[in-house]
Amino acid sequence: MTDGPHSPSPALLFPPSAVERLAGYTPADQRAILGDGADPFGVAHTGLTWLPKEDHFGIRHEGRLVAHAGLLPLRMSIGGAITPVMGVGGVAVAPGLRGHGLARLVVGAALDHARTRGPRHALLFCRPPLTAFYERLGWRALDRPVEVEQPAGPVVMPLRTMWTPLHDDEPWPDGPVRLLSYPM
Template sequence: MELTGEYGPPRDEQELAAVVDITTQAFAMVAADAEGVVRKNHAAGLLRLLRHDGQVAATLTLIRMAQFLGGRSVPMIGVGGVGVAPEHRGAGAATRLFHHFLREMRDEGAPLSVLYPATQPLYRRVGYEQSGARYEIHVDASALELGERSLTLRPMRPSDEAAVDACYRRFASQRHGWLDRGDYIWRRVRTPRQDTAHGFVVEGASGLEGFVYLIRSLAPQGAVPKQVLKLNDLVATTPAAARRLLRFLGDHRSLAQDVVWFGGADEPLLALLREQTYQLKLSMHWMTRLLNVSQALEARGWPPGLSGALHLDVADDVLPDNQGRFVLEVEGGAARVRKGGDGRMRLHVRALAPLYTGFLTPRALQLAGMLEADEASLQVAGALFSGPAPSMRDMF
């Protein structure tokens, strides 16, 4: 772990108070709310900060979890709560903070890091690049009149938690780019700050087949305000469960007009609607950083029917162990990576991120000037990294 005098977790109440102040100003939060969040994250060991002349200059929150890529769960470090003290803005504090953080997380053994950017230039400087998307989905409740009541739907109970976790994991493992959630993300789903999430489950002969967490809010519409149903999570593992959940949401049409949730552009539930009575819009692109090129390539899943070898030449000016030539060999849905090879595909580790997730094709990266390769390497990479567009439901 790279914990130095300049970098590490808060050491005392004075530094913790400084993190609270930075968080309050960076995110325009009420001080009491910021303090609650910061103290909770500090108790879990999630805070890191950069010191300059003995003062706290910048801070971030790290989130240990994983991400489903190619059907396999890849350990991943999420990043949130990045803030810089106003007097240190524009002086490179965030860049120095991330240099320390990335080295610490690589030393810890994490192959990947993912974040949602407030600004892209900073994160691109330290090796992150756009690697997937989060879409906002709006459906009119009146369009959800599906005639499905064959499965039992009931309010969620505390005893359902393990079954709900397992149901989500079965579903998310087939959604390229979705999180393999840890406690931090599950708390945000179940107990969102300043909101109440109501949980409901759908049961069939095989047990729990789907669930929804919904948040109700009022939106003024004419003389009679109507509810907006924001779905913190919506999961169906069978067609019957999908229809039952949509029917349940449609049963709210006298109370609510807009039903909102997040996911990918390939949201399967939209295929059940009779008409295109929905809106799908980009919320944000998330960014990925490969901390360990070899481990990351070996950890994700690969198309089981394909085999091939790709000779990479990777540049990384922050993590020198990623620098150099690698041979990626894929067979039987798994990969092996070794040092060496001919380096026929040349790219920065930043450009490797969208190739790795399948967000951009090798030819798109070549067109953007982010990759150089011969024709044979482009074809091999195009086949190996092909697959569904990477997406994510959760914000962090």
């Protein structure tokens, strides 16, 4: 996987209607997009335990799944208040089709759905080299550490936390942030 400057490739037209809601998302579906490398998201070094996502959005090209984004509703404690948040994860585009806006499309469709589900904010965790990518999509870096649950108890999330408002540019609430589950 490369995170460096991505060279523009010849335009392929994928309209918003190319995104479909998937009935499910199996390990084989993920392999169809990212191949069968041991650590396609580059996060194995964290040793974290993750939750599967609940709702899945994808794009097919010539019959093959080539892009995915998943959603999982979460509960957080923010400044001591229990707050619903929409978790986003499993964002992936097939290596040969990167740079055509597929991630922008599939994440955008997932967020359109998230807006119908109630939470005021969406949240995701990513490796530091991907913060610039999510900022291009309008996400912001959270300026505070986030505790997440793990099998041996809460730990501070070692990856970057990004968030985006789902309604009316609502700011992220003040106070310490704790995810009341494993991350997604």
